[in-house]
Amino acid sequence: MNLADSKKKLALAGVVCGLVAACLAYFGNPANMAFCIACFVRDMAGSLGMHQAEAVQYARPEIIGLVCGAFIISIATKEYRSVAGSSPLIRFVLGIVIMIGSLVFLGCPLRMVIRMSAGDLNAWVALIGFILGVSTGAFALKKGFSLGRSHETNQASGAVLPIIMVGILILALCTSLLKASTAGPGSMHAPIILSLIGGLVFGAFAQKSRMCFAGSIRDVVLMKNFDLLTVIGGLFVVMLIFNLAMGKFVVGFDTPGVIAHSEFIWNILGMYAVGFAAVLAGGCPLRQLILAGQGSSDAAVTVLGLFFGAALCHNLGLAASGTAMNAETQQIVPGAVPMNGKVACVICIVVCFVIAFTNKRETAKK
Numbered sequence: 373m374n375l376a377d378s379k380k381k382l383a384l385a386g387v388v389c390g391l392v393a394a395c396l397a398y399f400g401n402p403a404n405m406a407f408c409i410a411c412f413v414r415d416m417a418g419s420l421g422m423h424q425a426e427a428v429q430y431a432r433p434e435i436i437g438l439v440c441g442a443f444i445i446s447i448a449t450k451e452y453r454s455v456a457g458s459s460p461l462i463r464f465v466l467g468i469v470i471m472i473g474s475l476v477f478l479g480c481p482l483r484m485v486i487r488m489s490a491g492d493l494n495a496w497v498a499l500i501g502f503i504l505g506v507s508t509g510a511f512a513l514k515k516g517f518s519l520g521r522s523h524e525t526n527q528a529s530g531a532v533l534p535i536i537m538v539g540i541l542i543l544a545l546c547t548s549l550l551k552a553s554t555a556g557p558g559s560m561h562a563p564i565i566l567s568l569i570g571g572l573v574f575g576a577f578a579q580k581s582r583m584c585f586a587g588s589i590r591d592v593v594l595m596k597n598f599d600l601l602t603v604i605g606g607l608f609v610v611m612l613i614f615n616l617a618m619g620k621f622v623v624g625f626d627t628p629g630v631i632a633h634s635e636f637i638w639n640i641l642g643m644y645a646v647g648f649a650a651v652l653a654g655g656c657p658l659r660q661l662i663l664a665g666q667g668s669s670d671a672a673v674t675v676l677g678l679f680f681g682a683a684l685c686h687n688l689g690l691a692a693s694g695t696a697m698n699a700e701t702q703q704i705v706p707g708a709v710p711m712n713g714k715v716a717c718v719i720c721i722v723v724c725f726v727i728a729f730t731n732k733r734e735t736a737k738k
Contacts, residue, residue, distance in 0.1 A: 374580065375577065375580040375581040376599070379599060379602045381581070382581055382602040382603040382606070383602045384606065385577045385578075385580065385581035385583065385603050386581070386603035386605060386606020386608075386609075386610070387606040388573065388577050389574050389577055389578065389583070389606075389607050390606060390607040390608070390610025390611050390614075392407070392573050392574045393406040393574075394406065394611060394614040395562075395566070395570060396562045396567060397614070398614075398618070399562035399566055400562040401560060401561055401562050402557045402560040402561075402631065404486070404492065404620070404631065405479070405483060405557070405631060406483075406486050406611070407434060407482060407486065407570075407574070408479050408480055408482060408483035409480040409483075409656075409657035409658050409661065410470075410471060410474035410475060410479060410480035410483070410657055410678070410682075411428075411474075411478075411479060411483065411557070412432035412434055413432075413657070413675075413678045413679060413682055414471070414475065414682035414691075415428050415429060415431075416435055416540070416679070417679045417682040417683050418553075418558065418682075418686070419431040419544070419551050419552060420540075420550065420551075421551060422679065422682065422683035423682065423683045423685075423686035423687050424687070426553060426554075426556070426558075427553055427555060427556025427557060427559075428553060428556060428558045428686070429552060429553045429558045430552050430553055430558040431540055431544040431550050431552075433541065433544075433564050433568035433571055434567050434568075435537070435571065436538070436540060436568065436571060437567070437569070437571015437572040437573075437574065437575055438571045438572075438574060438575035438661045439537045439661050439664060439665040440534050440537055440538065440571075440572060440575065440665065441571060441572035441573065441575025441576040441579070441665065442663075442665025442666050443531070443667075445575070445576040445579050446579060446665065446666035449580070451666060452667045453530070453666065453667045454524065454525045454527045454528070454529050454530030454531070454669070455524060455667060455668055455670065456522060456529060456530075456668070456669035457521075457523045457669075457670070458520045458521060458522040458670045459519035459670075459731065460670060463519065463670055463673045463674045464673050464676060464677040464680070465677065466649045466652055466677060466724075466727070467653070467660070467677020467678045467679075468680055468681035468684065468720075469645055469677075469720040470645075470646050470650060470653070470674075470678060470681065471677070471680075471681025471682050471684075472645065472681050472684070472685060472716050472720050473641075473642045473643065473644070473645030473649065473717060473720055474646055475642075475681075475682070476638055476641070476642030476690070476691070476692055476716075477638070477639050477642035477643050477646070478631055478633060478691075478692050478694060478707070479495070479631075479632075480585075480657045480658070481502060481585035481646065481647075481650070481656045481657070481658070482658055484498055484499065484643065485585070485607065485611075486611050487632065488608065489608050489611035489612040489614075489621075490621055490622065490630070491615070491624065492622075492630060492632055493623065493624060494625055494632050494633065494636075494639050495639075497636050497640060498639040498640060499643070501639065501641060501642065501644035501647065502585075502643040502644065502646060502647040503647065504640075504644050504647070505643060505644035505645060505646060505647025505649075505651075506590050506593065506647040507589075507593050508647075508648050508724075509586070509590065509648045509650070509652055509724075510594050513590075513594065513651065514594070515729070515732070516733045517652065517728050517729070517731060517732060518731060518733040519652070519670075519731055522668065522670055527667075529669055530667030530668065530669060530672075531667070533664045533665070533669075534664075534665055541568070545564070557631060575661070575662060578658060578662050579665065579666060581603050582600065583603050583604075583658065585604060585650075585656040585659075586646075586647055586650035587655060587656070587659065588603070589601075589647070590651050626695045626704055626707075627695065630694065631694035632694050632695060633693065633694055633708055633709065635692075635707075635708060638709040638713075638717065641717050641718070641721065642692075645717055645720045645724065648721065648724040648728070649724050652727055652728055659671075660674045660678070685713075688712060688716075689710050690710065690713040691710075691713060692707060692709040692710070692713060693707045693708055694707040
């Protein structure tokens with residue numbers, strides 16, 4: 373079954389993924405978040421003790437489900453390929469960049485679209501930066517950017533990350549070794565079984581539809597191909613309907629409780645870094661998890677970079693804060709990006725330019 377060979381199938385895949393996100397939001401995931409790769413990886417990093425921010429620590433079953441769902445469906449449809457060897461350390465760095473940019477904005481491209489569907493104008497502003505970042509990456513591709521070819525490896529190599537994810541799930545279910553928030557976003561989650569099933573379904577459909585938020589815009593820029601935007605559109609429409617039906621559609625900038633901020637330039641620059649790095653790495657955070665699930669050790673290294681980047685963000689004070697309501701004064705306290713985060717974001721963009729224009733195909737160098 374191939375969901376990427378027609379726009380109707382792609383739209384259907386987007387609708388299914390949107391229904392999964394809506395269900396998770398309804399049954400307890402954080403408001404205006406539902407399903408966010410960056411935020412959920414950050415929570416998992418916290419649960420493993422990689423950072424000590426007590427409000428964002430939880431072994432998210434959705435992330436485990438994404439990887440395992442892609443793994444299972446790729447095995448079933450004979451699309452599993454164990455590959456590695458394409459500039460792993462650079463991919464690790466790009467994973468760090470993607471995470472830092474995401475936590476400056478407060479969300480990955482998936483959450484950006486979900487926030488857009490809830491009327492969050494900050495997400496619409498960030499979309500500008502994401503499109504510009506993807507376009508810059510596409511320009512680098514035109515100029516010959518390449519991280520080199522991956523090569524076939526031992527079949528067991530590509531299964532390492534899925535196995536690790538299963539191990540984390542067992543630890544979460546059977547032991548008290550992992551940390552879990554008692555307050556804040558990390559304490560807000562749908563039931564474990566529902567989250568795991570949701571992740572498995574989302575992962576399977578994302579794998580078969582080739583869902584990628586950066587790739588959809590890259591294809592438009594490079595080939596005038598709008599096919600992958602169809603799956604994103606299906607997800608957006610479902611979440612829009614859900615938010616309208618649940619009374620969660622609120623148009624505005626400083627909206628308490630949605631984990632967002634209104635520093636426009638940093639919303640733009642944060643997602644610019646994410647879009648740029650995602651194209652260089654070969655996919656958005658969601659796509660990296662899916663590729664890792666179907667056997668790519670290169671993508672798995674990028675995922676490890678996401679985890680490391682999440683730890684850096686909270687250990688070094690890089691992550692932005694969301695607009696909130698002061699419990700005592702009942703006044704709105706605007707969210708903000710700390711100076712450390714601003715400096716790190718600029719450094720990340722510079723790093724992307726260095727990577728983009730110093731790594732080229734051999735034919736392009738001649």
